[in-house]
């Protein structure tokens with residue numbers, strides 16, 4: 001009898017984590033590697049947040065909490081949703097989990113029956129299709145082309161919905177494209193969703209705070225309160241507050257779904273860390289200036305990366321509104337051969353040759369269900385970014 005369960009055959013390991021691990025190993029072996037593969041802020045967690053965690057340890061706040069999170073944190077989350085999006089959630093409509101990833105996991109596992117369909121705009125974050133598949137659901141990918149800013153068109157959403165559709169998942173701003181939707185841009189999608197009252201909506205707003213040139217990403221319930229009774233509004237501390245290792249994600253949703261997610265979480269991780277929760281209260285309710293300071297740096301880096309990549313022959317790079325990624329096309333490099341003799345046949349061979357021949361680690365578009373492109377994370381110090389983009393330019397110029 002095989003040891004590993006069949007359900008694991010439905011998923012693959014996270015490819016972003018795999019490439020980041022490979023880059024780390026090459027670096028440890030002495031190679032000159034610049035990793036642009038990880039979706040992790042290079043900034044340190046703000047000092048006031050760290051101090052709140054230290055105080056929590058000193059006060060003995062080191063025990064299990066309620067599964068859904070401490071009441072002070074759920075109140076702070078409710079206040080965050082009210083302040084930023086004008087949405088009123090009560091503490092019992094909120095659950096805190098071990099990162100945004102567990103919120104998605106809980107929501108899908110708690111609701112999907114075998115064969116239920118989940119409409120996901122692609123390119124999409126690597127984990128969405130796998131989490132849906134693990135829950136025995138069927139990911140239905142809807143392609144969003146670069147010529148529409150990688151954004152979903154209302155007609156494409158309408159066409160993807162069937163009588164098996166359980167969820168529509170939106171990521172705003174988006175990993176890997178950085179595409180973000182304003183309130184005006186969400187309106188036509190909300191109109192489609194209003195016509196399909198059986199479809200639930202999961203909106204992953206984890207990059208909400210990282211938007212540039214004054215762009216304000218909106219969220220579904222803010223735009224259309226009539227969708228509130230079937231929407232999960234997800235957010236977290238990982239990206240906005242540079243708190244990836246603290247593992248804090250949360251959502252607002254109707255009480256019946258929160259209870260189901262709570263039940264599932266009570267039999268897996270229980271609550272997330274009590275210390276991280278105390279830190280998250282400070283992150284959400286304390287001074288918010290550090291977010292704007294980080295966003296200003298990200299905006300400058302985005303501008304640098306977009307300009308330098310558009311100077312690399314064979315690459316075209318769209319300028320996105322948010323997150324800390326760009327998703328350039330490599331179509332102009334396909335069919336060429338690298339100095340070391342690798343024939344570039346697709347996005348995968350491009351990033352493999354780029355790592356082997358220049359030491360720059362990036363993730364191929366296929367990992368995000370959109371071949372022909374690659375993802376660069378600019379959550380890396382500016383000098384390394386400049387050096388990495390210079391190497392990409394020289395690599396592209398050397399293709400023959």
Ligand SMILES: Cc1ncc(COP(=O)(O)O)c(C=O)c1O
Pocket residue numbers: 039098099100101102125171174175204206236237238244247248249
């Ligand atoms: C789109 C998206 N959603 C959710 C997450 C998960 O965040 P967390 O680290 O809080 O689990 C990530 C992390 O990369 C992400 O890119």
